[in-house]
Amino acid sequence: MAKRKFGLALSVLLAAGTLLGACGSDNGEEAKNEGNNSGGESSSEFSVAMVTDVGGVDDKSFNQAAWKGIQEFGKDKGLEKGDGGFDYLQSAGEEDYIPNLNALARRDFNLVFGVGFMMQDALDEIASQQKDTEFAIIDAVVEQPNTVSLLFKEHEGSFLAGVAAGLMSESKKVGFVGGMENEVIYRFESGFVQGVKAVDPSIEVDVQYTGAFDKAELGKTTANRMYSSGVDVIFHAAGGTGNGVFSEAKERKANDPDANVWVIGVDSDQYDEGAVGDTNVTLTSMLKRVDVAVKDISEKAMNGEFPGGEVITYGIADDGVALADSRGAIPEDVMAKIEEYNEKIASGEIEVKEYPEGKEPK
Numbered sequence: 001m002a003k004r005k006f007g008l009a010l011s012v013l014l015a016a017g018t019l020l021g022a023c024g025s026d027n028g029e030e031a032k033n034e035g036n037n038s039g040g041e042s043s044s045e046f047s048v049a050m051v052t053d054v055g056g057v058d059d060k061s062f063n064q065a066a067w068k069g070i071q072e073f074g075k076d077k078g079l080e081k082g083d084g085g086f087d088y089l090q091s092a093g094e095e096d097y098i099p100n101l102n103a104l105a106r107r108d109f110n111l112v113f114g115v116g117f118m119m120q121d122a123l124d125e126i127a128s129q130q131k132d133t134e135f136a137i138i139d140a141v142v143e144q145p146n147t148v149s150l151l152f153k154e155h156e157g158s159f160l161a162g163v164a165a166g167l168m169s170e171s172k173k174v175g176f177v178g179g180m181e182n183e184v185i186y187r188f189e190s191g192f193v194q195g196v197k198a199v200d201p202s203i204e205v206d207v208q209y210t211g212a213f214d215k216a217e218l219g220k221t222t223a224n225r226m227y228s229s230g231v232d233v234i235f236h237a238a239g240g241t242g243n244g245v246f247s248e249a250k251e252r253k254a255n256d257p258d259a260n261v262w263v264i265g266v267d268s269d270q271y272d273e274g275a276v277g278d279t280n281v282t283l284t285s286m287l288k289r290v291d292v293a294v295k296d297i298s299e300k301a302m303n304g305e306f307p308g309g310e311v312i313t314y315g316i317a318d319d320g321v322a323l324a325d326s327r328g329a330i331p332e333d334v335m336a337k338i339e340e341y342n343e344k345i346a347s348g349e350i351e352v353k354e355y356p357e358g359k360e361p362k
Contacts, residue, residue, distance in 0.1 A: 046302045048073065049087040049109040050294075051100040053116035054214050055239045057090055061267040062239060062290060066115045066138065068268075069294030077302070083107055097122035105130035111301045113138065113294060117184055123147065134306050136297050138290060139184050141311055148306065150293045151313040154184065154286075155191030155352045156345050157321030158235070161264050161286040162195020163341050164323065165233040166203050167334045168283060170260055175206040175226040177245055179213040179238035183361055188237035188266070188286075190356045198341070206231055210241050219244025227252060227261055233283060235264040242266060246273045249281040262329075269324040285324040289314060317346045 052063040074086035089100040114123040120140035127144040141149040165174045178185045210218040219241040236242035249261045253276045265285030274282030314320020344350040
């Protein structure tokens with residue numbers, strides 16, 4: 001079904017200075033079709049939708065950030081949830097990617113986002129079949145003329161997370177908990193370790209991968225081992241699995257209010273995840289501005305300027321990654337040092353390595 005092209009005079013969004021607002025999944029048919037309800041007819045001639053990965057739309061992380069961007073875009077443009085406006089489909093498993101992407105294309109959405117590198121093959125297949133639909137893939141590259149690939153310099157934002165961890169650690173032992181091992185999560189690991197070592201090369205960094213993005217129990221047991229070994233700050237890049245890191249830290253804090261345990265969140269501002277009574281174990285969060293990227297590409301597509309076939313990368317200089325407000329958990333003098341590193345990365349004075357040694361793409 002042919003899609004209409006538009007030439008509306010709209011402004012491009014990448015607003016500087018805002019800080020990020022990016023896996024726990026629902027199961028069953030109800031979850032997969034949760035985003036399928038149509039809203040009322042929209043007067044707009046443009047519609048946008050997304051397919052989540054297995055983390056689900058309310059993962060308080062990556063998928064939620066993408067959905068946030070779509071909702072904000074829809075609100076700004078007067079769109080309604082449902083066909084002809086904005087919507088999402090939730091994937092309970094990898095087997096849902098192809099049918100969900102195809103369903104949104106058949107429902108005539110002009111722009112369809114696939115959220116996450118795990119959707120790469122599925123989106124490549126559907127984009128080659130649904131040539132009149134414009135697609136965007138986040139965290140992967142799909143070489144199709146009707147697809148734009150959106151990448152992030154996670155290593156730059158994670159470097160700042162490492163600086164924060166290194167400066168705030170009292171035990172001189174910090175941890176990194178990754179989900180599945182892949183190029184994207186390697187960038188988180190690489191930047192974090194470099195940031196820690198930049199402020200104190202003697203600090204020990206415990207790196208562990210759980211092999212999943214939706215297993216909170218694995219995050220909890222991994223965090224338990226780390227905190228028990230003396231680690232006092234853990235940075236997670238594990239989606240819903242990272243919820244278990246927060247659970248372990250909060251449990252320890254509840255049992256001992258003097259316990260020095262911190263978590264650095266990922267993708268979205270995960271401050272609320274760290275609440276323990278009137279205190280909080282969230283040190284900060286490494287913000288991956290998926291919402292900014294989603295709104296940026298939606299604007300371009302609505303303007304008839306869809307960058308099909310291109311790869312667009314968002315880093316510190318593009319406000320694509322950043323650290324969230326620490327709400328006072330990080331002292332002002334430490335924040336000043338973090339800002340110094342932020343400026344050096346933005347200017348190019350510091351070039352952060354993308355991958356840990358031995359984990360470079362082959």
